[in-house]
Amino acid sequence: MRLRRVLLSRFFIVPAVLLLGTGVWNVYVARHDHGLLEGRVIDAAGKPVAGATVILSVHDFVTQVEKARTRTDATGQFRFDNNPSHLIQLQAQDGALASPRVTIRLWFRSQDRVVAQPLRLAPRA
Amino acid sequence: MRKMWWRHAALIVISIIMLAPFYWLLKTAVTSENIYEYPPHLLPVRPQLFNFVDVWYLIPFPRYLFNSIVVSLIAVAGNLVLNAMAGFALTLPFVGRRSVIVLLLSCTLIPFQATIIPAYLITAHLGLLNSYLGLALPLLSTIVCIFIFKASFDAVPRSLIDAARIDGLGEMRILLRVMLPLSTPAIATNIVLSFIWSWNNFLWPLIITRSQDMQTLPLGLARFLSYMEDTTGALYAFVVMVLAPGLLVFLMAQSAFMRGLTTGATKG
Numbered sequence: 043m044r045l046r047r048v049l050l051s052r053f054f055i056v057p058a059v060l061l062l063g064t065g066v067w068n069v070y071v072a073r074h075d076h077g078l079l080e081g082r083v084i085d086a087a088g089k090p091v092a093g094a095t096v097i098l099s100v101h102d103f104v105t106q107v108e109k110a111r112t113r114t115d116a117t118g119q120f121r122f123d124n125n126p127s128h129l130i131q132l133q134a135q136d137g138a139l140a141s142p143r144v145t146i147r148l149w150f151r152s153q154d155r156v157v158a159q160p161l162r163l164a165p166r167a
Numbered sequence: 168m169r170k171m172w173w174r175h176a177a178l179i180v181i182s183i184i185m186l187a188p189f190y191w192l193l194k195t196a197v198t199s200e201n202i203y204e205y206p207p208h209l210l211p212v213r214p215q216l217f218n219f220v221d222v223w224y225l226i227p228f229p230r231y232l233f234n235s236i237v238v239s240l241i242a243v244a245g246n247l248v249l250n251a252m253a254g255f256a257l258t259l260p261f262v263g264r265r266s267v268i269v270l271l272l273s274c275t276l277i278p279f280q281a282t283i284i285p286a287y288l289i290t291a292h293l294g295l296l297n298s299y300l301g302l303a304l305p306l307l308s309t310i311v312c313i314f315i316f317k318a319s320f321d322a323v324p325r326s327l328i329d330a331a332r333i334d335g336l337g338e339m340r341i342l343l344r345v346m347l348p349l350s351t352p353a354i355a356t357n358i359v360l361s362f363i364w365s366w367n368n369f370l371w372p373l374i375i376t377r378s379q380d381m382q383t384l385p386l387g388l389a390r391f392l393s394y395m396e397d398t399t400g401a402l403y404a405f406v407v408m409v410l411a412p413g414l415l416v417f418l419m420a421q422s423a424f425m426r427g428l429t430t431g432a433t434k435g
Contacts, residue, residue, distance in 0.1 A: 052419050102225055128224055129217075147217040151224060 074154045077125040081157035083114045083134040083141070086164055090118025094136040094163065100127040101145065118160075125152055132161060139163040196407045199400025218404035222391075225401070228408070230380060231387035235366060235412075238302045238383060242365035245307030246357050253308065254316025254353075255342045275310050280370070287374060297377040306365045312357045315427055319353035320346050355420040356427030363413045384409045 048054055083094045091114060098110045109127075114120045114134075128148045134141040141161040148155060195202055197214040222228055257268060279286075286305055295301030323346060331341045347354065369385040376382050382390070391405055417424065 056415070056419055102221075128220055147215075147220070149217075149220060 071150050071153075075150060075152040076154050077123060077152035078154040079122040079125045079130075079132075079146075079157065080155075081120055081132065082160040083118050083120060083136075084160045084162055085139070086162065090114070090116075091134070091136055091163055092116045092118060094118070094120075094134045094139075096120040096122075096161065097133045097135065098122050098125060099131045099133075099143075101129050101131045106131065127151060128153065132157065134161040134163055136163055138166060140166045192403055192406060192410075195399060196403035197400075202399055218400040219408065221398075221401045222405045222408060226387060226391055226405075227379070228387065228405075231382055231384045232408075234299070234302075234381060235383040237299050238372075239362050239365040241299060241303035242306040243358055243361045245303060246309065246312055246361035247354065249308040250312045250316050250357055251342060251347060251354075253313045254320055255338075255346060257313070257317045258320045259338075271310050271313065279305065283370070283374065286371075290375060296375050297381050299381075301375050302372055302381070302383065303365060305371055306361060306368065309361065309364070312360055315356050315360075316350065316353050319350040319427065323349050352423045352425075352427035354427075355423030359417055359420045359424045362416050366409075366413050 079098070081096070083091045083096065085091050094114045096112050096114065097108055098112075099106050099108045109130075110122055110124055112120050112122055120134075128151045130146050130148075131143045132146060133143045141163050144157075144159070144161060146155070146157060191202075194200070194208075194211045196218055197216060198208075198211045199218060200208065200212065257264065290296055290301045290304055293301075293304075295304060327345060328341060331345050336344065367385060368383070369389070372381075372383045372386050373389075376386065379390075388405055388409055392402060
């Protein structure tokens, strides 16, 4: 009876819910923090661009540091497997063409993510 | 009935005025809006929670959080043990009891800033600078909380204590088995007050911590403010994250806290 009262009190339920939520979140993070980042590069007409260079920069309030580069495949897809941050910028370059820098915010460091919006190449300003 | 309606309306207006800064804080934390923007938006525009993620990673927030939790737990434990014993002692008859009470009450008039140098020297002498126990030391016992326990113990019928003595219980067991189980509001009040005072303490940790690893959340907030610019949203998110545990503890113990503060208020 006394145990039931303790288990049903807010002093037990609130910390228990918080602990449970933290545990579930940490399990989710552990299963999705491989640093995989995938996306697509297209040209002004919307066609995939093969061989374009994609630059991944880690961004914070003060600095922006380039961390990795990769190239798109024949279907315009690119993939990073070592994104270390939760706040990054992506830019695609191909000769005289470049896409605007796209800021991507993740829920945790190295979160696996497929970038839905493709990087669109346009003549550099 | 009509009178009651007006009273409730006035209370609602006062509540809105008092809660407005908290609403603004929360709104800025989830929108990154410039707080000087004119005209201001009453409702959040494009709310998002990424400012909280930034705070978690751009400063050692988990470390500050851990330090604050450890220091607050030590302060709460110290308050419960030492204040309960001191409060119980003040309910017992002994020579000079009145003088001790007057001395304790007059000590509440001395601001902490005035005693900070001796407090620092004592802590240094004990070798507790830059340690968790040193951080919690000045809050291990507080006079206000001693008197909250005393008021609560005074409300326990003397006949109950006499019966416990006749049954052979010593003073310590009377405190543990009779007084404390009947003083849950005073215990809750002690927990809430000592937790919030310790959680929000800024000056003492600023003085006795030597390394960033030992800093608590209020120091982290000051540090964040000093080296991050143009980060209104993240700053306010940090403030929300500092405030949330204290609010949670208060809301959980709210009813017992109120009872604890008013116990003995109508005595005498």
